[in-house]
Amino acid sequence: MNKRPPLSLIAAFFVAGLAVSPGHAQAPVPCEDMLKDLRAKMTTAKLSDADKAKVQALEAKGVERCNADDDKRANEFFTQALKVLGN
Incomplete structure (x- = not known):
């Protein structure tokens, strides 16, 4: 006899998967x-x-991080510099 899991259990796993x-x-x-x-x-x-x-100074720090392949930190410095520029 084939027992299928209840639909509510399947839905719970689906929602949990979306949450993570x-x-x-x-x-x-x-x-x-x-x-x-x-x-x-x-x-x-x-x-x-x-x-x-x-x-x-922010550009120099960003270039240093960019050359080290640390794009995330480089972009943080560049974003700060752009804010000073008013962008």
């Missing part, structure tokens, strides 16, 4: 692309000397 699945996460942007965007926006930005120094 990562979903459709967006792929991270390569740090090289973020760096291109940052440098393009730096050419048109009107910054004070202090803000320019801050952006250059």
Whole structure:
């Protein structure tokens, strides 16, 4: 005799699987692309000397992380620099 599990049990496993699945996460942007965007926006930005120094320091830190294949941390530095630029 074939016993089938109750439908409620199947539904519970299905819902539990959805709860722990990562979903459709967006792929991270390569740090090289973020760096291109940052440098393009730096050419048109009107910054004070202090803000320019801050952006250059963040860019240098980002490039260092990008060269180490640490795209996540590099992009964090580039994002901070873009915020200083007003983007």
